[in-house]
Amino acid sequence: MINLDEAFRKFKSRLELNDREQKNASQRHTEVREYLQTKFAVERSFLTGSYARHTKTKPLKDIDIFFVLKESERHYRNKAPSVVLDACYDALVEKYGKNAVRKQSRSINIDFGVVVDAEDNTDYRVVSVDTVPAFANGDDYEIPDTDTGRWIETNPDIHAQKAVTAHQAFSNEWKGLVRMVKYWNNNPRHGTDKPVKPSFLIEVMALQCLHGGWQGRFDYELQALFSTLADRIFDEWQDPAGLGPPISNGMDTARKTRARDLLRQAGRDASIAINLVRQGQNGEALKAWRALFGPKFPLS
CATH class of the missing domain: 1.10.1410 (Poly(a)-polymerase, middle domain)
Structure with a gap:
């Protein structure tokens, strides 16, 4: 004993990500990032949240992806936060289907249909990701928040x-x-x-x-x-x-x-x-x- x-x-150790999980996470977030670049003018995208900070726990869910929009998409910033989230939602539904995509107050969640077993195992696969549209604001960022109806500032760094x-x-x-x-x-x-x-x-x-x-x-x-x-x-x-x-x-x-x-x-x-x-x-x-x-x- x-x-x-x-x-x-x-x-x-069991709560840390192993190589197979990191590989699947990389494949999933790369897939989502590349797809969104076909739907929006994206300045850059990067991982943030607890996954990027290495404080994410198991099972592996809701990996946060910031996609920073270019100035040509600035018209979204001049509208209610729900507008850009609706556009992001519609784009992701085209690829993943309505049953897999869910609106949240600051992001759009994509569920990959991975089953979590009784031991919290997922066969080394990522359950879901969250996509967060953002605009650069100096060294910081602005993201939509439908709970307040405002764009709020943040800095994942x-x-x-x-x-x-x-x-x-x-x-x-x-x-x-x-x-x-x-x-x-x-x-x-x-x-x-x-x-x-x-x-x-x-x-x-x-x-x-x-x-x-x-x-x-x-x-x-x-x-x-x-x-x-x-x-x-x-x-x-x-x-x-x-x-x-x-x-x-x-x-x-x-x-x-x-x-x-x-x-x-x-x-x-x-x-x-x-x-x-x-x-x-x-x-x-x-x-x-x-x-x-x-x-x-x-x-x-």
């Missing part, structure tokens, strides 16, 4: 750099811990509604809530992180780039209350698992962590 540290390191800085300051364990909590957020026992939404909010909170440096214990760090996230879920969490609306605006009071309760329970479950190890019940502790996180947490 593996010990707890070995289990967590195996868990962390700043988000990425802050993640790198946090990771290095935490003995290169920060991204692994963030992926674990995001995986907990996906646990089917929560139902179809994730406790914390968007999942980027977990990452934003972790920039402040994971502090003091790595102490060498995954179990203690995660128990403390769940408890701190619960205590601070009602705080206002600004865009780390200092540009767009608060990231926490995506959750109303009812959602935050539910998230707080589930995060508190996760903290309690983590404490129980820690105590099982103290009692010499390593196997039971592993089962407790697996129940908390989901099927990617190993028992052996």
